[in-house]
Each structure stands twice: as C-alpha cells, then as structure tokens.
Amino acid sequence: MNTLKIDKLTKTYANGVKAMQNISLEIGNGIFGLLGPNGAGKSTLMRTIAGLQQPDSGQIIFNGADVVAEPVLIKQHLGYLPQDFGVYPKVSAYDLLEHLAVLKGITSAKERKEQILALLEKTNLYAHRNKAVSSYSGGMRQRFGVAQALLGNPHIIIVDEPTAGLDPEERNRFNNLLSEIGEQVIIILSTHLVEDVHNLCTQMAIINKGSLLAYGEPDTFINQLEGRIWSQTIDRADLPTFREQYQVISVQLHAGRQSIHVYAENEPGNGFALRQPDLEDVYFAQLYHTK
Structure with missing residues (x-):
C-alpha cells in the first residue's frame, strides 16, 4: 500500500x-x-x-x-x-x-x-x-x-x-x-x-x-447536500433578479431557456423544485461559498 x-x-x-x-x-x-x-x-x-x-x-x-x-x-x-x-x-x-x-x-x-x-x-x-x-x-x-x-x-x-x-x-x-x-x-x-x-x-x-x-x-459530499439544492427554468432576462434573491450556484441552457440551481436550507418557494444533488452541485456550491 x-x-x-x-x-x-x-x-x-x-x-x-x-x-x-x-x-x-x-x-x-x-x-x-x-x-x-x-x-x-x-x-x-x-x-x-x-x-x-x-x-x-x-x-x-x-x-x-x-x-x-x-x-x-x-x-x-x-x-x-x-x-x-x-x-x-x-x-x-x-x-x-x-x-x-x-x-x-x-x-x-x-x-x-x-x-x-x-x-x-x-x-x-x-x-x-x-x-x-x-x-x-x-x-x-x-x-x-x-x-x-x-x-x-x-x-x-x-x-x-x-x-x-x-x-x-x-x-x-x-x-x-x-x-x-x-x-x-x-x-x-x-x-x-x-x-x-x-x-x-x-x-x-x-x-x-x-x-x-x-x-x-464524492458520495459523502453529495449526501450532505440532500434537501438543499433546488432548480427552476427561467427566462434569461430574469437571471439578474434571481441572482439577487437566491444563492444561484449554477446556470445551464435548456431549449433557449435557463435552468438555475440554487442552494437553500429551506424551500425557497417561487416555483423552485427540490432536485437530487450530484457532484456538479457539490463543486459549484463549494466555489460559490468561497466567493
């Protein structure tokens, strides 16, 4: 070893x-x-x-x-x-x-x-x-x-x-x-x-x-984010507003619209759905919290 x-x-x-x-x-x-x-x-x-x-x-x-x-x-x-x-x-x-x-x-x-x-x-x-x-x-x-x-x-x-x-x-x-x-x-x-x-x-x-x-x-980090990652598809023009209101950790394009992932300890409301976290969420959450 x-x-x-x-x-x-x-x-x-x-x-x-x-x-x-x-x-x-x-x-x-x-x-x-x-x-x-x-x-x-x-x-x-x-x-x-x-x-x-x-x-x-x-x-x-x-x-x-x-x-x-x-x-x-x-x-x-x-x-x-x-x-x-x-x-x-x-x-x-x-x-x-x-x-x-x-x-x-x-x-x-x-x-x-x-x-x-x-x-x-x-x-x-x-x-x-x-x-x-x-x-x-x-x-x-x-x-x-x-x-x-x-x-x-x-x-x-x-x-x-x-x-x-x-x-x-x-x-x-x-x-x-x-x-x-x-x-x-x-x-x-x-x-x-x-x-x-x-x-x-x-x-x-x-x-x-x-x-x-x-x-x-990796799996330990993913489990630690359970219940804390939320997602929603929004219009691109609304992204600055969402960044002001939530801890947006990543943004991806889907069919011309933007899917955002946010970190929140509790349900953020406003149409967000709980998602199963993955290692990419871990990565961006770590980078976000160091900014």
Whole structure:
C-alpha cells in the first residue's frame, strides 16, 4: 500500500499569486480526483508533488520519505502524463518507448522489450506499435501517454486533464484503463470534468485560489447536500433578479431557456423544485461559498 501525505504546503510566486495556501491531504492507492477551475493551483500542487518545484513551506511524505528534502526519491517511482506532451515526428511508438525506458533507467534490453510490449498490449496499441506517434489520434496519444507513464512500474502516477478533447468512446476507454491501473498504485487525476471524478474516484479534493475547499468521498459530499439544492427554468432576462434573491450556484441552457440551481436550507418557494444533488452541485456550491 502506497501513501502520500501532504502537510501544509504553501507556495507564493514572485508576482504575488498565492498558488497554494496550507494544503494538507492524505492519499492512498486508487484514483484521487483533484477538481478546480483554471488557475486554482492544481498544476502547482502536481508539479510540487512531482519534485519539479519547491514549496515555500510544508512537507510531502511519500511511503515514509521526505520528498521535499530529496525530490529524487519520488521521481524514481513517478509516472507523469501532462495535458500536452510533444512527440518526435516519424518515431514509432515502440522506438519512442524504448528511448524513454532508457531515460528512466531500465538498463536491461530484455526487460525493456518485455515492459514495452506488455504496455502496448495493455493500452490497446500493440497493433499500432510501428506507427509514428505523431500520426496517432487524440485518444491513441493519450493511451500512449499512459504507456510511457507506466514505464518502470511507478508507485504514483500524476495525470493532468487526460480526457480533454477526446470523443465519448475514447474517453470511456481511457477511463477504464485508468480504473484498472489504479488498483495497484496512487493516481492523482487533475481535471475540470466533474463526471470523470464521480465515475473514477473514491477520494477527491476541490481547490480554488490556492486553498483547499473540500476533501473526502464524492458520495459523502453529495449526501450532505440532500434537501438543499433546488432548480427552476427561467427566462434569461430574469437571471439578474434571481441572482439577487437566491444563492444561484449554477446556470445551464435548456431549449433557449435557463435552468438555475440554487442552494437553500429551506424551500425557497417561487416555483423552485427540490432536485437530487450530484457532484456538479457539490463543486459549484463549494466555489460559490468561497466567493
């Protein structure tokens, strides 16, 4: 069982942006979802965990080792899939994985070959192993990204916005692959897609403006909102009035009209109907209460 303990991480950039403010988390095997809007601090947190930058203060303990003091300790056990990764033109998937395996310190040619072929099979790319990665579709590239992240049998994998731009079929295939991998290792999944977190993650955190807003199990958060989320379809012109009168947490378009969700401890009246909360309501309720 792998454990990652993050204790009071703080980071302020030279321009004054507080990217992390006393963030504390404890993560074990499985897929951990990290939700937040652009600029929330997700990437800063992931780069710090990966040892790519130092925090101003705080600790990161991975399987008992202090990786802030010695970043190389986590890099030896880390797989990383960034949102965008470049590939060499005209280099096949097999040859690129061979090159990356050497960089990761897999010195045995026999071991490299066995790992690469097994990973190509696992990611459903074996039939395309001799094709240039630059010619792959978006979904195939993401699966290749998983293959390179798994080289060297890492204990922790960081995945940044992995399904952005994928069609529904590729997204499902990718998520199934992550779910299978997450049984043995820690996967930190940074995303803005609430549905992916609900489908994949047993634990999650919501961060915004560098601060931790919520940390726990998705279903627990949903249950806590039971009886507090109300909805109504309104004319677009009436939205400003409703924002003044109610705690509007989200607005969606339906057939040219706007469906609004509001947070209220008691029935707000005025035509609102109680709705079954979901993780998207949790997300927007947390963001709303921090404004």
